[in-house]
Amino acid sequence: MAASPDFVTGDSVVRGGIAGPPADPHVTGEAAVHSSEAGTSVVERPRPRRSSWRWLIGAILPVALLVLWWAASHLGWVAAFKLPSPEAVIQAAIDLAQRGVLWEYIGISLQRVLLGFAIGAIVGLALGAIVGLSRLADGFLAPTIGAARAVPSLAWVPLLILYLGFGEDSKVTLVAIGALFPVYTTVAGALRHVDPHLVELGRAYGLHGVRLLTTVQLPAVIPAIISGLRLALAQAWLFLVAAELLGSTMGLGFLLIESQNNGRIDRLFLAILVLAVLGKATDALVGVLERQLLKRWG
Amino acid sequence: MTLLETTSAPALPVSLSGVARRFPSPDGGERVVLREIDLSIRAGEIVALLGPSGCGKSTLLRLISGLDTADGGELTIAGTPVAAVDQRCAVAFQEPRLLPWRTIERNVEIGLPRGTEKSAGRDRVSELLRLVQLDHASGLRPRQVSGGMAQRASLARALARNPGVLLLDEPFGALDALTRITMQDLLLEVHAVEPATIVLVTHDVDEALQLADRIVLLGTDGDTAGATIRRVLEVGNRRPRDRGDARLAALRAELLDLLGVESHHPEDYITQAIKAQRSKRENP
Structure with missing residues (x-):
């Protein structure tokens, strides 16, 4: 055997960067896409642990x-x-917790956010995939979805209340609308820009339709999906408070508006702090998901 | 080299007659890229498509693989017309095009024909990784390996198809000179074990001389638009080839001359070599 098996050291720089001029007219322009891979080094730098x-x-x-x-x-x-003093806020928390109201409010707000986020993310992912993959769907749907996205969030509230009433449906729907667009935008954009070389490779090896999507296109946009989900979660909390401020009888947004009306500044602070903690905690959950997914697909 | 346990598909002949390809040009008209390509490739043969940059070599390769369709003429593999993305072919591109989130092993797996049984597929992949000397790197990600290793993985993936025709689009073009020579030797060893017909696009005269049984020189002819076959040179299938062989040197001088490149041999030497070569071909 003439070939020596180990080329690990030394020639890593060769890849991508020196791709040479594209030989054929229809390949022109694709060469640049690949060169993004060039800078990667053979030696994996150990990532500092979150110590x-x-x-x-x-x-x-x-x-x-x-x-x-x-x-x-x-x-x-x-x-x-x-x-209010910090102790007063803690006292307010203990007081509301003893009455059982605090947990109830946190529970209902979490439920609305998670349900709305899940629905919005799934619909956003589906719409983003259709628009990102099909040029026909892009031309047909993208302008309309873009216009719907441009409507300010609060403009939906009166309509939703009129159609769905003051119950859970209208609130969850508003949160879902908030979560939908960030996911849709990032996924559609990322799918449009999947390396055409890799897509052609998939086709050349007999992949098409759903199998091409799950083998090449979806894994390629996992990082984009995750950043879309993070944005969507932040939007979901934003829309939750909007929904609860404008017509509800429980939840953290209700606690805010009620405290404002009663002059209970301690509860107002409490609601803001709880929203901060919950927002950060759910974002950290998405962070855990992100690390798992990137370990697998990154 | 041990013989592989799995039997590969037999090599298939390829035939092209009157093949043409045109692309729409920016001004609204059409630009002829290839015209009147007539070529018949024997089963198991190694043919190199050689020509200047942009002459349509890769386009011709894509036509054979069914990734692109001809505007005229007939393309057949083993007597039946080439289908869209013909699964009797396997392509390896100039860039390795490995999926960065899969290990080398799982990338090679993509090449397996659909419906391959799981354990048989695993055996085949590890066998091919051994063949291209990547068995030690099967668990690595593409970004962790060198350009030469990535290109060998791409070759193994193409072989996993059990192709009757193996199409290589400047597979070693982006590699450094030494790695390229090692890869050429490896390709010949692989070909001895996996008997596919190989069509290889290259702009490297030495690579063509080292690998091919026949060299097909593409280029434009006079003022007519579009490239066609200018010359077919028989190199023979004697191997291994001495890289400094006098006959190869003569062929090399002739090819460079045809490509319009100054080979910087002494004037009388090149003229003699070309004349000797031509007279030998004309009066065998």
Whole structure:
């Protein structure tokens, strides 16, 4: 055997970068797509693990803000009716929890967000796939979907309440609308730009339709899908609060509007803090999903 | 080299007659890329398509594979017309085109014909990885391997099809000179074991001389638009070939002359070589 088996070192730079001029007219322009692969190095750099010092660094600012808050409320820098003390907020939390209201509100808000997010993400993924893969569907659907996306979120509320009433349906639908568009936009865009070389390769090896989609196109856009999901989740929380502010009898948005009406600034702060914690927690869940998916497909 | 346990499909002959291909040009008209291509390739033969950049070599290869359709003429493999994306062919492109999220092994798996039984498929893939000397790298991702290794994976994937016709589009064009020579030797070893007909596009005269039984020179003829076959040179199937062989040197000089490249041999040497070669062909 003449060939030496190991080329690992040294010639990694060759790939992609020196692709040479495209030999045929219809290939022109595709060469540039491939060169994006060129810079990758053979040696995998070990990624620094999320170690304890990163947690420490991340905790510095919240702790500092807490101290500042405490000082501002106790030393009289800000009037008490504008800024409750941290203890007052904790007291409000304990009070609402003992009455069972806090968990109920958190539960119903989470349910609305997750349900709406799931529906919106699935519909967005499906629409994005159709528009991103078919030029016909792109021409047919994209302008209409673009116009629907341009409608400000709150403009849907009166219509949804009229059609679906004040119940859960209208709220979940509004959240779903909020979650739909980020997923649709990122997925359709990414599918349109899957490396044409890889798609042609799939075709050359007998893949088409659903098998081409699941073997080549979907895995290629996994990173885009994940960033779409993250945006969609943030939008879902945004639309949830909009829905609950405008007509509900429970939920964190209701707690906000009710506290504002009653002048309960401590509960107002509590609602905002709970929204921050829940938003971050659900985003972290998507982060876990992202790491799993990228380990498999990245 | 041990013989493979799995039997490969037999090599198939390819025949082209009067094949033409035109592309629409930006000004609304048509541009003739290929015209009147007549070529008959024997089963198991290695044919190199040689020509200057942009002369339509890759287009011709895509026509044979069924990735593209001709505007005229007839293309057949083993007597039956080439289908759209003909599954009797397997293509390896100039770029390895490996799916970055799959391991080398799972990339080669894509080549397996549809409906291959799972365990048989696994055996076949590991056998091919051994053949292209990638068995140690089967679990690596494409970005973790070198250009030469990626190109060997691409070759193994094409072989996994059990192709009757193996189409290689400048497969070693993006590799460095040394890796390219090693890969050429490897391809010949593979061909000895896997008996497919090989059609190879290249712009490298030495590569064509080293690998091919016959070299088909494509190019434009005078003022007529579109490339056609300008010359078919018989190299023979004697192997291994001495890279410094005098007969190959003469063929090389002739090819470079036909391609319009100055070979920088002393004037009398090149003239003699070409004359000797021509007279030998004309009066055998």
